[in-house]
Amino acid sequence: MGLKHTQLLLLLITLQYHLRLCLCNNSSSFGCREDERKALLEFKEGLKDPAGHLSSWVGQDCCIWRRVKCDNQTGHLISLDLRIKQTDYEKFFNRSNTWPLQGEIRPSLLGLKHLRYLDLSYNDFEGTPIPTHLGSLKSLAYLDLSYAGFSGPVPHQLGNLSNLLYLDLSSSDSSSYLAEGYWLANLSSLRYLYLNNVNLSKTPDLLESLNKVPSILVLSLSGCSVHVPPSLGYVNLTNLLVLDLSYGTVTVGSTIPLWLFQLSSLKSFSLRGYHFQESRPYSWFFRKSYFS
Numbered sequence: 001m002g003l004k005h006t007q008l009l010l011l012l013i014t015l016q017y018h019l020r021l022c023l024c025n026n027s028s029s030f031g032c033r034e035d036e037r038k039a040l041l042e043f044k045e046g047l048k049d050p051a052g053h054l055s056s057w058v059g060q061d062c063c064i065w066r067r068v069k070c071d072n073q074t075g076h077l078i079s080l081d082l083r084i085k086q087t088d089y090e091k092f093f094n095r096s097n098t099w100p101l102q103g104e105i106r107p108s109l110l111g112l113k114h115l116r117y118l119d120l121s122y123n124d125f126e127g128t129p130i131p132t133h134l135g136s137l138k139s140l141a142y143l144d145l146s147y148a149g150f151s152g153p154v155p156h157q158l159g160n161l162s163n164l165l166y167l168d169l170s171s172s173d174s175s176s177y178l179a180e181g182y183w184l185a186n187l188s189s190l191r192y193l194y195l196n197n198v199n200l201s202k203t204p205d206l207l208e209s210l211n212k213v214p215s216i217l218v219l220s221l222s223g224c225s226v227h228v229p230p231s232l233g234y235v236n237l238t239n240l241l242v243l244d245l246s247y248g249t250v251t252v253g254s255t256i257p258l259w260l261f262q263l264s265s266l267k268s269f270s271l272r273g274y275h276f277q278e279s280r281p282y283s284w285f286f287r288k289s290y291f292s
């Protein structure tokens, strides 16, 4: 049985009432903030998107665009998920509708002052360096720039992102390098750090810097050449659960680094496929401590 006329009319009136109420209230349920929408569109302008991943980025309400999320209380844009991962199948057959994003990461991104989550992984930024201006996105808690075709130095400006909990700078071909490691000590909330295949040859003091960040739970240095210092002084990394040194080269000094035994929370320590640089006698030690 359908609705009676009067019921329908009542429904329309009610709807209109709610609609007007919401339109009078510039809260999040009706559209994103105009300045943030403009910033997002200008950022899009700098990107090449032949596959049309961002084709929904039209119209007034950027909060309903794909890959974008706004805070439902404030209406501020808080999340941008641009991870474009092709399957091996799609890559092999060069499927044009799955091509990743390319182009330029424009500073207009900084207009998104409340951005907490940014994922640009698996795109193809064609060997350009990670833009230094990303270090000004002060609200970021989650930053994933992995396998996105970046190369060159990792900018120390990322040290300004003191709210970061998660940072992934992993590369596929070791073309990114860490020119200095001191700034990592500034990421005082960091829990997850992935630097797989990042060239660490210029930062032999990496573990010393990270020892100033007791919050770290997961440290992944797979495919890296890591200098393991004989001593760290006081061992701060007591929350560390996972240490992955697999498929890399581990360099130790003349004494066995006993501090590895002081990582009291460690649940997983991987040295699978590692090469041992210095001296043979220690390989028994690492083999013994391999438990994942």
Ligand SMILES: *[C@@H]1O[C@H](CO)[C@@H](O)[C@H](O)[C@H]1NC(C)=O
Binding pocket: 021, 022, 025, 026, 027, 029
């Ligand atoms: C309208 O905005 C106020 C804040 O100015 C907020 O407290 C209220 O919940 C909003 N109302 C609706 C229906 O979104």
Ligand SMILES: *[C@@H]1O[C@H](CO)[C@@H](O)[C@H](O)[C@H]1NC(C)=O
Binding pocket: 026, 027
């Ligand atoms: C509504 O918009 C006005 C002007 O743009 C702004 O001053 C005010 O803070 C906004 N109110 C809310 C609840 O966002």
Ligand SMILES: *[C@@H]1O[C@H](CO)[C@@H](O)[C@H](O)[C@H]1NC(C)=O
Binding pocket: 072, 073
């Ligand atoms: C708003 O966000 C909070 C937490 O972020 C969530 O628990 C809640 O369900 C959301 N409300 C709506 C209407 O989406």
Ligand SMILES: *[C@@H]1O[C@H](CO)[C@@H](O)[C@H](O)[C@H]1NC(C)=O
Binding pocket: 094
């Ligand atoms: C994919 O196809 C495009 C255009 O047909 C071509 O320019 C590009 O080089 C191809 N990429 C690969 C990896 O074959």
Ligand SMILES: *[C@@H]1O[C@H](CO)[C@@H](O)[C@H](O)[C@H]1NC(C)=O
Binding pocket: 132, 133, 134, 135, 136, 157, 160
């Ligand atoms: C990082 O902080 C330093 C000192 O506060 C400042 O000079 C620098 O410009 C900042 N970098 C960015 C990218 O915000």
Ligand SMILES: *[C@@H]1O[C@H](CO)[C@@H](O)[C@H](O)[C@H]1NC(C)=O
Binding pocket: 156, 157, 158, 159, 160, 162, 182, 183, 186
């Ligand atoms: C560390 O953080 C402080 C405060 O946020 C900032 O002033 C300083 O420039 C940062 N240092 C580096 C190396 O990023």
Ligand SMILES: *[C@@H]1O[C@H](CO)[C@@H](O)[C@H](O)[C@H]1NC(C)=O
Binding pocket: 174, 175, 177, 199, 200, 201, 202
């Ligand atoms: C790492 O960088 C150094 C120079 O900084 C270079 O000599 C070395 O070949 C690089 N290693 C890899 C695996 O690319």
Ligand SMILES: *[C@@H]1O[C@H](CO)[C@@H](O)[C@H](O)[C@H]1NC(C)=O
Binding pocket: 208, 211, 212, 213, 214, 232, 233, 234, 235, 236
């Ligand atoms: C241990 O962590 C604290 C606080 O982050 C820091 O001040 C101290 O220098 C660290 N100790 C060492 C040996 O790095």
